[in-house]
Amino acid sequence: MNIALLGYGRMGKSIEKIAIDRNHHITLKISEPEDKFDFSNCDVAIDFSVPSAAVRNITKALDANIPVISGTTGWLEDYESIVDYCNKKNGTFLYASNFSLGVNIFFELNKVLSELMGGLNDYSVSMEEIHHTQKLDAPSGTAITLAEQIIDNTHYKNWTIEKPEANKIYINAKRIKDVPGTHEISYDSKIDSINIKHTAHNRQGFALGAVIAAEWIKDKKGVFTMKDVLNIG
Template identity: 55%
Template sequence: MKIALLGYGKMGKTIERLALESGHSIVFKSWVESSEGNIEDAEVAIEFSSPEAAVSNIKKALEADLPIVSGTTGWLESYDEMVKLCEKRNGSFIYASNFSVGVNLFFSINEYAAKLMAQWKEYDVSVEETHHLEKKDAPSGTAITIAENILKYNSKKEWNLDSTSDEVLSITAKREEDVKGTHIVSYESNIDTISLKHEAHSREGFAKGAILAAEWLKDKKGVFSMKDVLGLTNAD
């Protein structure tokens, strides 16, 4: 598989290393205002850049008729626009707030737990996420996905950072040195606390999942999710 890397930071470099180890090739990579190689030679694009660059990178891939896998968070106000562009171009697009297989299994477990806990009103639910100091967006895209899946079944109206309102799902965002990503969902009552936790030990899980998604997407048309990639669409 010939890959274009749109964004060449820590994640891009990890994806490059693992892709090469798996027998794929990197034919194009771009970062800030520089690039190397020819995007026309690619069969699929993997995009991990910044919230400011994500939309232009996704447009670049779709307009080049490249299937695009995007893992950048913090730009989702433009998501519907990118979906429309993908449909207009008869393209291929997967966005995920987190490509880790473990995290996507966690998403499904979290959603099942939210459905199970819906009738037990004495439990107050909250979400906590911790990431490295360089992470620009807060809360994380993963935490937002977790919160939105809870809100499908919970009586709370919306999520917000550090909320104290009973009608709002509170997300706490922490930034600490060299934390790859930890997410905790807690259901707390006067009697006890039930917690679900996912802790990433390295970036490799995110990179492997993105490569897996690119392999899956390469010869398909449409807009998909990691649920499609992992066959979790019937797990709801």
């Protein structure tokens, strides 16, 4: 499979290594805004760029009828317009806030736990997420996904990173050098606490999940998520 890398930072380089190890080829690398998009020798595109470039990158791939998956966070105010554009083009698009296979299992655990805790208002919920100092957005897209799952199943209405507030999930977003990603959710009452936690030991899990998603999506049409890739639900 011939892969276009839209964004060639730390994640792009990790994806490149794993893709080559799995006998794929990197036939296009886009790292600067002025780079030319020549998808003529590409089967699929993987976007791990920056928020300001994500919409452009995804749109260019859809225009070229190239399936595109994106793990860039911080641009989701435009997500629905990209979905509409993909459907208009009869294209192929998959977005995930986190491509780690373990994190996507963690999403399902979080969903089930929030459903179980939904009617137990004696418990307050909070979250801590830790990432490397080069991560541009806070909270992370993964933390937002986790918070939105909890909001869907509990009395909480929103999330905040400023300070704990009633009806808002407090997300303590930390940035520490060389931390790939940690997410912990806590339900606390006067009687006890319940915690679930996912800790990434390195970036390889994110890169591997992205390559697996690219392999899965190559010949499909439509808008997908990692739940489709993993056949969850």
